[in-house]
Amino acid sequence: MRTEDELYNYIKGKYIPDLRKCEDTYSSYDCYSKRYRVDIELKCRRTHYDDLIIEKMKYNALMYRAKVSGGQPLYINSTPQGVYAFNLNDIDIEWSDRSLPKQTDFKDNNFINKRVGYLNISKSKKI
Numbered sequence: 001m002r003t004e005d006e007l008y009n010y011i012k013g014k015y016i017p018d019l020r021k022c023e024d025t026y027s028s029y030d031c032y033s034k035r036y037r038v039d040i041e042l043k044c045r046r047t048h049y050d051d052l053i054i055e056k057m058k059y060n061a062l063m064y065r066a067k068v069s070g071g072q073p074l075y076i077n078s079t080p081q082g083v084y085a086f087n088l089n090d091i092d093i094e095w096s097d098r099s100l101p102k103q104t105d106f107k108d109n110n111f112i113n114k115r116v117g118y119l120n121i122s123k124s125k126k127i
Contacts (some may be wrong), residue, residue: 001078004030004042010083011040011076015127028061029073037071048079050122056095056115063088075119076127084124093117 001007008031012019018035030042041062045052054075066073066089073088095117101109 001044001083002046004044007042007044007076007078007083011042011127028058029065032069032071037069038074039066039069039071040074040076043075043077045077045079048081051118051120052077052079052084053116053118054093056117059088059093059117077119077124083127084121085127086119086124091119091123093119 001010008019008021011031016033016036016038019031019033019040021031022029028041029039032039039062041054041058043052059075062073062075065071075086075088077084077086095115097113098116099111100114100116102112
């Protein structure tokens with residue numbers, strides 16, 4: 001899947017029929033399911049890596065949202081080799097600071113420091 005919309009439609013069609021997109025485009029998570037009690041952040045990667053990056057800011061917001069909603073925080077990544085779902089409650093992450101583009105797919109590609117962690121695909125469920 002190349003876009004988050006394609007990834008969303010895939011998950012909704014195959015796994016979570018009541019999946020709903022967040023109404024706020026600037027939300028800290030992308031979609032949720034009341035039935036399955038999950039809050040999900042979606043990412044589509046153009047290149048496959050065994051260690052997939054997550055920003056600490058996104059992680060914190062997703063963990064807070066899940067705590068407030070009583071849901072499970074899921075981080076789902078698609079790469080050219082598959083779709084990987086991580087239950088963030090089940091993973092310990094080591095954080096580090098890296099200089100990365102401010103935004104990947106937008107005009108502002110200036111580098112800024114970001115606190116990030118890596119999730120090895122061995123800790124995921126391939127869907």
